[in-house]
Amino acid sequence: MRQILLLSLLLIVSSCVPDDSFKINSDYVPEQLSDGWEVTSPDSFGISASVLEEINAHIISEDEFFNAKSLLIIKEGHLVFESYVRDPADRDRYGHVQSATKSINSLITGIVFSEGYLDSLDQKLYNLIPHDKFPANDDKKNITLRHLMTMKSGLNFDNDDFSMEIYVGKPEDPIRYILNKDLYDQPGESFYYRDCDPHLLSYTIGYVTGKSLEDWAVQRLFSPLGISDYYWDSDPTGTSMGGHGVHVRPRDLAKIGQLVLDNGKWNGIQVVDSTWIAQSTSLQTDMGDWGEENGWEYGHYWWLIPEWNAFAAWGHGGNFIFIKPDQELVIIMTALPDTNDEMVGTTLDKFQELIRPLIES
């Protein structure tokens, strides 16, 4: 009997796979490459080494920021800090930035407006896309572009269901499918953050201009910024995903942040209209209870942090473009994109705690 017990114990112990480290000790000193970024020492901008050391200690810890992949700090247009905490190769590898896609969608919508394809945010969707996309419900014909950009279409389509139904279920016509969802409130009445509104905007841009969101990005946003290694996911009928789906490299995400910080300019070229950027990164909607706890507000697909006079693109898992104009600061964080936010992922409030020493130093 003793031998059987010993054998069982041995087998049970043998059944446990040991852990390995999942973070590496990054020295966070950026390498000068010929990719449009100028690398400069943080000392030149009066950034304390101890503050950066403290931030890096948090990001490389295996007890917090579990899914973090990278953290980049850009001060006055110079790359001063670059830490890859899972794999140094993540610098040259694109990753899914999840809902930070919405903020890129916002920039492209600004370009489309500048080109005259759209007249006003108060244009009704019904007057822009084929009428047969709409069900008989007259209320949905009142949805405007502004409602889409402020998450107020009123369509009852939660994000938890969206990917499964659109991406996996592959309805024959995703746009008709979305517009056939019930209304939880009249268009323009209630803020409800989800992916269906920016996806409807993506379809609208594609239909009105004849070019997809991705085509616009390549020609008018990524190309001027020198972004060539990317992937943009599309729905089963080929419409660029409007609420998620952009995969870019961390340094390229930083370029988008710097462009926004510089009011739409990159290397002296006005890529996105500065008025549009000012408008989309300022308060545009009443969020009700959504941002109350943390004091956040919402622009046109940008999260606003009034406490710091800053704003951010925020993608699930912990993918951020954080911009604080009064300090000429851009901070990028990338992370594994599909983690549980409560247990493994990095939410905006956790990210704020991470960078607080830098913001308040």
Add this chain to the structure above:
Amino acid sequence: MNKIFLRRFITYISIALILSGFALSEDRTSTKVNTLDWNIGLELASFRDDLIVPLGFHGPGVIVGSSFQRLQGDWQLDMSFSYKFDILFNRFSHLGIAFSVDANPSLLKTIHLCENRGNFKAGLALPYKINNFFPFFWDDAHLYWFTIRSAAVAMEWTSPAASKRDITLHLEIPLFTQTSRPPVYRHNKQDPGLAYWGFQSTEAKRQYKSVSWADYQSVRISGEYSSTPKSSWILEFEYDHAAIPKDAWAISTSLRYARKFRSW
């Protein structure tokens, strides 16, 4: 289960039956004994897939299965099928689940040596295992699978008939294996299989590759104690490790109760 999986599974079992049919037909004079049993049990399982994070996930699971055995002269044909479901945690209490399907036909022949020390058999097994790991705190959109189909050498030793306790030890080591693993990078927002609790198991994406011993190691050891002519206890240890495209392990120790429900 989707049609592709079902078609492959039926083809696989049919090939195993045809091959074993040739072997059994050699010995038509002997008495045939066929038995069917069901079994149920508990296991301690451990999964780790470095495609998502190099952390071990450990926990308990349940197994249900059934097996068919035909004894004919020196030949023994076995056909077993089991389904496992495990609830796993890593050291941070991050939850994951694993569900595995395992089909294992084997054909063994008695080797007549040292018969006073028990009955020794050796032959070929064709294990087919689908290990699905869903570490949903780390990735709630994709499955991490580890599928193998092998040709394995199988050996079995049964205690002498005079022994008070009827004990059978079984060992399987793959000689030739094909595996399927997820790609390193996946751009799809969500695996379709997740819509159906993983039973579709992204089968359509499975690209099997032949692997060497350096890339895949596996062993299955079991001991069966027959407490009565109709029932037995089975203690089994399974180890699978694949090194491609990144390391992954599936290890389990199980204790099952098996009961014969039909003999003819």
